[in-house]
């Protein structure tokens with residue numbers, strides 16, 4: 519098998535920079551290399567050492583660019599690609615005005631395939647090598663997503679978005695159909711190549727108790743599947759949940775009652791949490807997915823990253839396209855930084871970068887496969903030019919260390935900073 523040596527600066531993590539000293543967790547090699555073999559990382563280390571040890575390897579030299587694990591987007595809606603940046607509404611209005619009409623179009627398998635291809639072009643050109651996406655109610659939308667991911671050799675996660683109330687005709691199923699169609703899709707796609715099926719009730723307002731119960735039963739049958747949903751995003755939404763589920767102790771209880779709270783649960787947003795909700799999420803070691811560009815764009819609120827991290831919650835980072843306003847995890851890190859500042863804590867560039875790679879991989883419970891540079895991990899990589907625009911270049915030129923050199927790209931970078939992307943060790947064309 520061909521060995522490939524990819525040269526540049528390398529950055530990997532030996533631990534979590536929220537809980538361990540930076541000097542112990544960040545591994546930076548000024549002139550480093552990643553050895554790739556059979557789609558996996560075989561070794562990482564100083565370029566000179568690896569070149570000497572593997573003289574027959576094919577060499578790609580990225581010079582001064584920074585090689586890291588590809589970005590992991592832990593919550594996105596690929597069907598919302600074509601209506602991203604729709605103006606002027608808050609969550610419920612935004613769903614009814616823009617999102618649901620667009621999602622109706624995915625009954626057409628050709629349209630679903632077209633958007634899936636467009637979506638992966640956009641995510642890959644932004645350096646994102648794994649996404650965990652919602653699809654629509656239509657099984658065709660799930661097939662389109664997984665077929666496109668499979669064609670590109672990607673690790674990817676997704677599921678049919680189940681709704682049986684408070685959505686228009688054409689976007690509603692029933693408890694039985696949600697169960698049957700989800701199960702059939704799960705059996706078709708889960709564990710095939712690098713694909714994982716995610717059980718996906720959209721959120722409590724669009725599911726009857728009977729549908730939530732059916733989803734809980736499906737999860738109990740397939741406990742190794744992740745389950746994704748939305749939780750406590752906006753205060754109006756929380757008030758609506760209270761009306762719809764008068765007996766529930768809180769929003770999380772509407773999931774917990776029906777078997778939809780667990781360690782493989784992915785709870786998008788989780789902004790306005792009650793103390794009981796925080797405690798339960800922590801006890802079961804569920805993942806909270808922070809979607810900062812979405813939270814500012816739809817006006818949802820301030821996620822308490824510092825407090826939740828200090829309490830030992832499992833947190834991932836995500837775009838939430840198209841409620842989020844970007845396909846870029848760089849832009850997403852910048853927004854997480856800005857929200858942290860509004861909340862009184864400046865996240866370190868190492869923490870931001872860890873969240874966008876290993877943190878999200880941990881949330882998805884895939885950190886043994888993706889999200890870091892280490893032997894045995896999938897060779898899904900991004901290579902960043904840390905001087906991709908004049909504004910970034912002039913600031914990075916003043917930097918005294920890696921973090922000062924990287925932070926301008928985090929704050930001001932976009933797809934122009936993505937010099938190369940590798941999926942399973944093979945380079946993909948970038949925009």
Ligand code: GUN
Nearest residue numbers: 595720721748812838841
């Ligand atoms: N809550 C329920 N559905 C959605 C969605 O599509 N986007 C966001 N941001 N929140 C939701």
Ligand code: ZN
Nearest residue numbers: 593595786838
């Ligand atoms: Zn979402």
